[in-house]
Amino acid sequence: MAIQRTFSIIKPDATERNLTGAVNAVIEKAGLRIIGQRRIQMTRAQAERFYDVHKERPFFGELVDFMTSGPVVVQVLEGENAVKAYRDVMGATNPADAEEGTIRKLYAKSIGENSVHGSDSEENAAIEIRQFFSEADIAG
Numbered sequence: 001m002a003i004q005r006t007f008s009i010i011k012p013d014a015t016e017r018n019l020t021g022a023v024n025a026v027i028e029k030a031g032l033r034i035i036g037q038r039r040i041q042m043t044r045a046q047a048e049r050f051y052d053v054h055k056e057r058p059f060f061g062e063l064v065d066f067m068t069s070g071p072v073v074v075q076v077l078e079g080e081n082a083v084k085a086y087r088d089v090m091g092a093t094n095p096a097d098a099e100e101g102t103i104r105k106l107y108a109k110s111i112g113e114n115s116v117h118g119s120d121s122e123e124n125a126a127i128e129i130r131q132f133f134s135e136a137d138i139a140g
């Protein structure tokens with residue numbers, strides 16, 4: 001297995017409920033290291049660019065509204081097979097389908113307001129990390 005990096009966002013529904021530390025505790029307990037982290041207010045342009053693959057989906061406008069509705073915490077995570085390891089600990093997109101102990105089962109409010117984002121491939125992780133971090137802001 002290889003040490004990988006993945007990109008994470010703690011979404012506005014979680015920052016609003018002061019759950020940054022609680023989410024980070026689940027991340028760290030899963031063996032992932034938070035090697036870059038910044039709290040930002042996303043602009044519409046940033047959110048639209050980030051979710052460009054979903055622009056034809058019916059929920060795109062709602063998703064951009066949500067992601068710009070409050071602060072988010074963007075993160076770079078590192079660990080063994082980090083992309084899959086983080087997807088596993090995030091849980092299913094819809095919290096109703098998420099496994100016990102996953103971040104979304106513990107904290108998500110709905111399929112839209114589901115507390116966290118995690119990259120779905122190593123290639124997308126690199127693209128997403130580059131959108132929000134320079135190498136100088138990451139220390140592994």
Ligand code: GDP
Pocket residue numbers: 059062063092093111112113114116117118120
């Ligand atoms: P993920 O990889 O598990 O985050 O899921 P997707 O890539 O399929 O969707 C991206 C994000 O769009 C999800 O995390 C949700 O925040 C949002 N989303 C997905 N499906 C829906 C939906 O049916 N309604 C709404 N409002 N948002 C959705």
